[in-house]
Amino acid sequence: MAIALVSCAGHRAPSSSLNQPPSIRLNHHTVSRGDTLYSIAWRYGQDFRKLAAINGIKPPYNIYPGQRLHLNGKVPRQVASSSPVARKKTVAKPAPTQKAIPAKNTKSLTKSSTRQKPQSKRTGTIHWRWPVRGQVISKFRSGDPLRKGVDIAGEKGESVSAAADGTVIYAGSALRGYGKLLIVKHSDVYLSAYAHNHRLLVKEGSKVKAGQRIAELGSSGTNRDKLHFEIRKNGQPVDPLAYLP
Template identity: 50%
Template sequence: MLLAVVQKWHLIKLFTILNMLILAACSSAPPAQVADRDQPPTRKILIHTVAPNETLFSIAWRYGLDYRQLARHNGIGAPYTIYASQQLRLDISDASKRKPPPSIAKRSAAPKPPPETKTTSTAATRNANRAQSSAGRSENRTTSAQTSAPPSTIRGPISWQWPSRGNVIAGYSSSGGLNKGIDIGGKLGEPVVAAAGGHVVYAGSGLRGYGKLVIVKHNDTYLSAYAHNRALNVKEGQSVKAGQQIAELGSSGTDKEKLHFEIRRDGKPVNPLKYLPGR
């Protein structure tokens, strides 16, 4: 009899402990959801700090903006000169909703060269001051990233031509993919030519993922880009004609020898195959 009572007491104690554990588990907060690592949240960049050798055109190209809107938004007029360490506001779509913060607007303005010191000293001192001021302006030009405003050379419709003679190995992606143009296969050193006449507004390797890049401005609406070159045959500000060689095909910025070719209309990428002639 005593043994039955003890066993019954142990069973009651065991059930009591189990009930307490179940209630504690139910009252605890659910585990936090783990974010999808394959699709991290994107962060909108609002301010770009100009690096040496960048141009207004290359920055607009990088962010998919119209260079004219970017210039107006930051109070930059022709010839679109920008300076290293200058801060450019990129929130163009929000421009009509609010005015720029005074501190940002002030930093966006291009710094003025130091004024020439006025003095009533001797002519030798005045000449020294002028030489010092000129040297300061020269140094400022060296450390700044400048862009000229080349005139539009094409009037009316543009007659496009293929920038290289290889076959298309990767097409344009219209669904927000990484390929904003087409990839054309080829051999190392093959000529890359201008798809239409215009002016070179960027020639360098400052845009990550493009390697050695040339951007040509054809008119106020259209620009074209030629990426992954082995060597560049043109410089910024140079005029080029349709079919003129501007680079050598290469593999800079990629693991395969190819030409990456893009056309931008008002700053937005378009499918080059809709503009290039049929083969």
């Protein structure tokens, strides 16, 4: 099948549904239409930098349909010793320990809280804020593939905001189970995702600010109107309630 490569943000392959089910037992992934290096790394819970290094892919991380990517393996020695990513990793300071947030602050945000001045919580240089105001109807559970983030109830068309400053690295619907999805890169360590949107308002490569309207809440890929929100640290899901104010 001849498929033209579409270079959106320098790394996207044309979009369609994914046929390869996610599994930690898989050692390879065959690139399909709509895949990006970022979305593949997200799909398998990997750090996009490591996945790129294993497969010898350099920025801007161009991939193409039919390409076979290794999901496991060692980072080449020359890459591990000389790449900016590797060097940065060796001198990086440990991330501050996250303190548990009292339940009364994380169960839901009432109508009165929507009238208060937006608050943020700082992680290093990143200031996190809630992407939407509403009741948390499903919480993160470590190790549960269906609970990698939080679900926040809302109404169709309600504004979804960026949780922190960053760059949109994925905008599409090719990642099964997420509906219309946005992934924002905040740093080499942290990414966030906004799923099941009704409409996406930003494109890949867009620079966004914390609190900026980036999507409309919806029910794409699910059975009710809600926002599914995730934070990934070095490719691994973490509890958003430990980061949100």
